[in-house]
Amino acid sequence: MEIVLMSEVDETLAPEWLMDGNDRCDSCQAQAYYCCKFAEGVLHFCRHHFLKYEDNLRKTTYEIIDESSKLEPQEVLDHA
Numbered sequence: 511m512e513i514v515l516m517s518e519v520d521e522t523l524a525p526e527w528l529m530d531g532n533d534r535c536d537s538c539q540a541q542a543y544y545c546c547k548f549a550e551g552v553l554h555f556c557r558h559h560f561l562k563y564e565d566n567l568r569k570t571t572y573e574i575i576d577e578s579s580k581l582e583p584q585e586v587l588d589h590a
């Protein structure tokens with residue numbers, strides 16, 4: 511008999527990461543580490559493309575979720 515544990519959700523705890531390997535850069539399909547929220551919708555970017563468009567993105571988005579801290583220094587080089 512299977513016992514299903516009901517885990518209590520503490521809403522004060524944010525999810526560790528909002529993006530994972532299924533979130534892909536809208537420019538190059540690399541793994542996305544930035545989620546840019548616009549009034550019209552959401553775009554995901556890898557580190558490379560986020561940095562490329564950063565100036566413009568900061569002017570046009572109302573929120574940017576930066577999960578680039580997931581990247582190890584070596585990965586930054588690999589994905590740059």
Ligand SMILES: [Zn+2]
Pocket residue numbers: 535536537538539540555556557558559560
């Ligand atoms: Zn990209």
